[in-house]
Amino acid sequence: MSAFRTLDDAGSLRGKRVLMRVDLNVPMEGGRVTDATRIARVAPTIREVAEQGGRVVLLAHFGRPKGKREAKDSLEPVVPALSEALGRPVAFAADCVGADAERAVAALADGDVLLLENTRYHAGEEKNDPAFADALAANGDVYVNEAFSAAHRAHASTEGLAHRLPAFAGREMQAELDALTKGLEAPSRPVIAIVGGAKVSSKIDLLENLVAKVDILVIGGGMANTFLHAEGKPVGKSLCERDLAETATRIRAAAEKAGCRILLPVDAVVASEFKAQAPHETVSVDAVPEGGMILDAGPQSVAAIEAAIDEAKTLVWNGPLGAFELAPFDAATVAAARHAAARTRAGALVSVAGGGDTVAALNHAGAATDFTYVSTAGGAFLEWLEGKALPGVEALRAKG
Numbered sequence: 527m528s529a530f531r532t533l534d535d536a537g538s539l540r541g542k543r544v545l546m547r548v549d550l551n552v553p554m555e556g557g558r559v560t561d562a563t564r565i566a567r568v569a570p571t572i573r574e575v576a577e578q579g580g581r582v583v584l585l586a587h588f589g590r591p592k593g594k595r596e597a598k599d600s601l602e603p604v605v606p607a608l609s610e611a612l613g614r615p616v617a618f619a620a621d622c623v624g625a626d627a628e629r630a631v632a633a634l635a636d637g638d639v640l641l642l643e644n645t646r647y648h649a650g651e652e653k654n655d656p657a658f659a660d661a662l663a664a665n666g667d668v669y670v671n672e673a674f675s676a677a678h679r680a681h682a683s684t685e686g687l688a689h690r691l692p693a694f695a696g697r698e699m700q701a702e703l704d705a706l707t708k709g710l711e712a713p714s715r716p717v718i719a720i721v722g723g724a725k726v727s728s729k730i731d732l733l734e735n736l737v738a739k740v741d742i743l744v745i746g747g748g749m750a751n752t753f754l755h756a757e758g759k760p761v762g763k764s765l766c767e768r769d770l771a772e773t774a775t776r777i778r779a780a781a782e783k784a785g786c787r788i789l790l791p792v793d794a795v796v797a798s799e800f801k802a803q804a805p806h807e808t809v810s811v812d813a814v815p816e817g818g819m820i821l822d823a824g825p826q827s828v829a830a831i832e833a834a835i836d837e838a839k840t841l842v843w844n845g846p847l848g849a850f851e852l853a854p855f856d857a858a859t860v861a862a863a864r865h866a867a868a869r870t871r872a873g874a875l876v877s878v879a880g881g882g883d884t885v886a887a888l889n890h891a892g893a894a895t896d897f898t899y900v901s902t903a904g905g906a907f908l909e910w911l912e913g914k915a916l917p918g919v920e921a922l923r924a925k926g
């Protein structure tokens with residue numbers, strides 16, 4: 527396997543248009559960034575290139591607008607947080623290709639930073655369409671991929687561009703891969719994985735491989751609801767992908783075969799509205815009312831998760847156990863995070879967690895700094911853990 531070309535191999539970037547793919551898919555509320563970790567982690571690389579006199583053109587996605595220009599998925603509200611992290615102004619262009627982008631790029635002086643609008647406003651992005659990748663490439667002289675957390679996507683801005691321009695791994699891309707390899711290449715067993723969150727359809731398949739790699743798999747959040755439904759339990763109005771019941775059943779069988787213990791919630795905190803402080807009750811997972819929504823794991827489930835963490839020597843975690851942004855539905859996530867942090871502090875656990883919202887949840891719990899390593903990546907981290915090649919990483923490997 528050949529190595530990456532890194533920024534050290536890029537030569538002088540003075541006066542060059544540096545198309546840098548970053549992941550600005552950050553938690554936002556009311557038009558403001560609520561957790562800037564992903565921004566903070568790439569800011570030094572942006573500054574490094576700008577300080578060399580490179581003209582930085584940032585490419586990123588936000589949400590999943592599926593080729594449509596949805597105002598709620600604009601990257602413009604990220605500009606103030608980005609500018610604050612960089613300590614310098616950041617220009618913005620209303621499109622990532624075409625006349626708007628061209629004009630904004632042409633106006634850059636050496637050391638300037640420009641953010642282009644959401645790449646996913648164009649259907650060609652997710653299709654890795656050659657014509658769209660060409661249109662993106664027209665605005666750069668070199669390409670830097672600094673978006674490890676989007677490296678599991680073979681999209682035009684994460685993969686296609688690497689074949690069109692001299693391509694280099696960013697500092698954070700390198701650092702993520704180094705840290706994950708160091709922390710998890712030969713993990714002390716037992717290994718426990720916690721997988722929760724809301725991206726059920728895009729993450730459920732990887733559980734089938736994951737059960738062969740870990741000893742205990744805790745399933746939480748929206749992912750758990752899908753498994754509970756597959757077992758015939760009532761899930762009311764909960765976030766649940768009913769058509770994935772068969773996949774859930776298959777994963778349970780794979781886990782049994784691999785000797786991986788699966789832990790599902792036994793009790794749940796249920797509300798009738800997806801809202802902070804919504805009236806709620808704790809019920810058994812056998813008794814979720816028809817109009818109820820599971821928004822968190824209950825205390826018995828938390829106790830079981832904490833006991834399972836105590837058995838483990840290594841923890842990997844992606845996806846909150848509940849809707850942690852809405853108090854009091856953060857209780858299970860906060861308790862598990864603090865428990866894992868305490869075990870890590872005591873030297874009993876290697877703990878690695880990742881994902882845009884998971885990092886926000888760990889910060890919210892005050893637990894992030896105690897974890898052995900916090901990755902910015904969720905899905906990409908899990909796919910890396912499965913042993914899958916990440917298209918965004920593979921495309922950077924030096925040829926010849």
Ligand SMILES: Nc1ncnc2c1ncn2[C@@H]1O[C@H](COP(=O)(O)OP(=O)(O)O)[C@@H](O)[C@H]1O
Pocket residue numbers: 722723724725726746747748765820821822844845846847848849850851880881882883884885903904905
């Ligand atoms: N039971 C639940 N019902 C609805 N949403 C949930 C539930 N549990 C977790 N979530 C949501 O999952 C989201 C995070 O999921 P995901 O994007 O998969 O994680 P990450 O960004 O860390 O990879 C959070 O916004 C959280 O509110």
Ligand SMILES: O=C(OP(=O)(O)O)[C@H](O)COP(=O)(O)O
Pocket residue numbers: 549551589590675676679725728880881882883902903904905906
């Ligand atoms: O937030 C992201 O991933 P994550 O939620 O798994 O951490 C990345 O930006 C990838 O987004 P996507 O899952 O819509 O491709």
